[in-house]
Amino acid sequence: xxxxxxxxxxxxxxxxxxxxxxxxxxxxxxxxxxxxxxxxxxxxxxxxxxxxxxxxxxxxxxxxxxxxxxxxxxxxxxxxxxxxxxxxxxxxxxxxxxxxxxxxxxxxxxxxxxxxxxxxxxxxxxxxxxxxxxxxxxxxxxxxxxxxxxxxxxxxxxxxxxxxxxxxxxxxxxxxxxxxxxxxxxxxxxxxxxxxxxxxxxxxxxxxxxxxxxxxxxxxxxxxxxxxxxxxxxxxxxxxxxxxxxxxxxxxxxxxxxxxxxxxxxxxxxxxxxxxxxxxxxxxxxxxxxxxxxxxxxxxxxxxxxxxxxxxxxxxxxxxxxxxxxxxxxxxxxxxxxxxxxxxxxxxxxxxxxxxxxxxxxxxxxxxxxxxxxxxxxxxxxxxxxxxxxxxxxxxxxxxxxxxxxxxxxxxxxxxxxxxxxxxxxxxxxxxxxxxxxxxxxxxxxxxxxxxxxxxxxxxxxxxxxxxxxxxxxxxxxxxxxxxxxxxxxxxxxxxxxxxxxxxxxxxxxxxxxxxxxxxxxxxxxxxxxxxxxxxxxxxxxxxxxxxxxxxxxxxxxxxxxxxxxxxxxxxxxxxxxxxxxxxxxxxxxxxxxxxxxxxxxxxxxxxx
Numbered sequence: 001x002x003x004x005x006x007x008x009x010x011x012x013x014x015x016x017x018x019x020x021x022x023x024x025x026x027x028x029x030x031x032x033x034x035x036x037x038x039x040x041x042x043x044x045x046x047x048x049x050x051x052x053x054x055x056x057x058x059x060x061x062x063x064x065x066x067x068x069x070x071x072x073x074x075x076x077x078x079x080x081x082x083x084x085x086x087x088x089x090x091x092x093x094x095x096x097x098x099x100x101x102x103x104x105x106x107x108x109x110x111x112x113x114x115x116x117x118x119x120x121x122x123x124x125x126x127x128x129x130x131x132x133x134x135x136x137x138x139x140x141x142x143x144x145x146x147x148x149x150x151x152x153x154x155x156x157x158x159x160x161x162x163x164x165x166x167x168x169x170x171x172x173x174x175x176x177x178x179x180x181x182x183x184x185x186x187x188x189x190x191x192x193x194x195x196x197x198x199x200x201x202x203x204x205x206x207x208x209x210x211x212x213x214x215x216x217x218x219x220x221x222x223x224x225x226x227x228x229x230x231x232x233x234x235x236x237x238x239x240x241x242x243x244x245x246x247x248x249x250x251x252x253x254x255x256x257x258x259x260x261x262x263x264x265x266x267x268x269x270x271x272x273x274x275x276x277x278x279x280x281x282x283x284x285x286x287x288x289x290x291x292x293x294x295x296x297x298x299x300x301x302x303x304x305x306x307x308x309x310x311x312x313x314x315x316x317x318x319x320x321x322x323x324x325x326x327x328x329x330x331x332x333x334x335x336x337x338x339x340x341x342x343x344x345x346x347x348x349x350x351x352x353x354x355x356x357x358x359x360x361x362x363x364x365x366x367x368x369x370x371x372x373x374x375x376x377x378x379x380x381x382x383x384x385x386x387x388x389x390x391x392x393x394x395x396x397x398x399x400x401x402x403x404x405x406x407x408x409x410x411x412x413x414x415x416x417x418x419x420x421x422x423x424x425x426x427x428x429x430x431x432x433x434x435x436x437x438x439x440x441x442x443x444x445x446x447x448x449x450x451x452x453x454x455x456x457x458x459x460x461x462x463x464x465x466x467x468x469x470x471x472x473x474x475x476x477x478x479x480x481x482x483x484x485x486x487x488x489x490x491x492x493x494x495x496x497x498x499x500x501x502x503x504x505x506x507x508x509x510x511x512x513x514x515x516x517x518x519x520x521x522x523x524x525x526x527x528x529x530x531x532x533x534x535x536x537x538x539x540x541x542x543x544x545x546x547x548x549x550x551x552x553x554x555x556x557x558x559x560x561x562x563x564x565x566x567x568x569x570x571x572x573x574x575x576x577x578x579x580x581x582x583x584x585x586x587x588x589x590x591x592x593x594x595x596x597x598x599x600x601x602x603x604x605x606x607x608x609x
Contacts, residue, residue, distance in 0.1 A: 017029070065298070066103050066104050068103035068105070084112070159186065164190060187210075187225065188227045227263075227264050234273040274336075286319075288412070429467070446494070455504060513547060519548060563577055
């Protein structure tokens with residue numbers, strides 16, 4: 001009776017019993033709840049996939065949502081050999097490597113000739129569900145295998161895929177699975193006539209699938225992810241000269257018609273048949289243009305995804321000539337093959353030669369952009385003898401991280417590479433920390449600092465901790481996924497002068513706003529420092545400041561954090577950090593008496609705003 005009251009008055013959607021209850025208790029509960037329906041969800045939550053351990057929003061900012069492709073019996077030799085040896089536990093290493101390289105989800109495809117796909121799916125899907133932290137994409141052409149996999153997986157996976165090639169019956173069966181298990185669904189533009197190859201056919205088949213999935217089966221359009229197919233431009237066949245154009249423009253057009261749906265591609269299909277090293281270049285340029293057109297998800301080998309900012313202008317032009325069928329300078333395929341013919345043999349040698357000619361500052365800058373932690377740590381012992389350690393951190397590396405942020409914002413660097421650069425920055429600062437000067441007199445000004453609830457990214461926060469500490473401030477670092485109660489516990493138990501909230505994800509900005517509203521409701525007026533990759537000054541001005549009466553410092557970089565804390569220490573709560581004066585900038589560069597003086601602040605290139 002008590003549980004029924006929860007459902008009647010509070011709209012609870014799930015009721016049950018723990019291990020202390022009996023089947024009779026659950027039956028009585030079921031009987032009591034007969035005819036009671038849960039209240040519909042309130043609010044507008046973004047669509048997401050989920051494992052047992054975490055959720056990942058379908059629309060990443062910036063896109064795309066990266067699906068690791070290597071747990072595939074057809075596409076990965078390593079995975080296939082483990083599968084054939086029935087080393088099921090061993091297949092976990094393939095998935096876990098993709099997790100380490102920054103995938104947002106894992107494609108699982110176990111179908112292989114001569115094997116029982118349903119049995120393999122049952123075993124491996126169960127293993128992955130328990131031991132892989134990321135959401136899964138269950139990939140099979142067999143409805144029975146998909147259903148078996150779904151029964152092993154918690155959270156919310158995505159099914160790959162549904163199409164109309166075998167008529168409506170199989171289409172209906174897969175849609176029913178998606179509805180029954182509450183999954184997202186990949187929709188391929190294939191019908192009874194075959195694969196859609198030109199833009200018009202792609203859009204027509206996609207629209208037919210959209211109508212059937214939403215109208216006949218009641219699937220949420222935001223859970224539909226359309227694969228408009230792409231074909232290799234590497235075959236030389238005239239039929240496929242415009243394959244990339246047809247796909248890119250189809251994405252653009254269908255996105256305009258149905259902005260609520262997602263789009264996915266197996267990116268490497270565009271370069272099938274070409275040299276494997278040259279393919280990395282073409283795949284990256286193609287991915288860039290697809291994202292610009294509206295692609296939200298990509299099935300890729302995350303490890304071998306080349307950031308477009310690492311490519312020369314000529315590399316990009318040669319790739320674009322092939323993708324867009326530009327023939328003014330001859331056959332673009334032949335030119336592509338010639339241009340990249342020795343990429344494997346010479347690229348590393350050329351890189352090493354160019355690197356050797358750089359100054360130490362340029363080397364440090366490049367290694368941070370590349371996220372090359374190993375080479376960075378080898379260079380730093382020598383570099384700190386040439387350049388003061390505080391200048392390496394406060395000028396050279398901070399300037400490089402600013403460029404990383406700009407590349408991330410423009411879509412030219414994907415999140416996994418941003419995190420590699422951030423990890424390299426952290427490793428460099430950890431190495432240099434013993435050599436950084438400390439303030440002669442430590443400040444009692446104390447900041448409680450944490451990454452907000454739901455966000456696991458802590459590299460930037462930890463750098464702020466290190467650099468503020470080296471400037472004499474006291475920092476209480478409460479870690480990641482810190483809810484507002486964790487902040488308040490420290491505020492109540494210790495003498496705190498300011499609260500610092502960090503977060504990399506877009507949703508973290510909303511959490512910051514909720515936290516400010518919580519503080520406001522409880523009459524807290526402490527200064528608050530807000531920072532993170534997704535946060536903007538406009539959001540702070542239009543949403544955060546009106547919600548909170550205390551001072552809010554929007555910190556675009558660690559220098560802003562130093563300046564904000566210095567002002568708080570002085571009792572100056574002017575939160576405008578837009579125009580740094582000379583006094584402020586002097587605070588931002590730590591002084592130390594050394595044989596080699598730091599240049600005047602006016603000559604140092606500071607992170608711009």
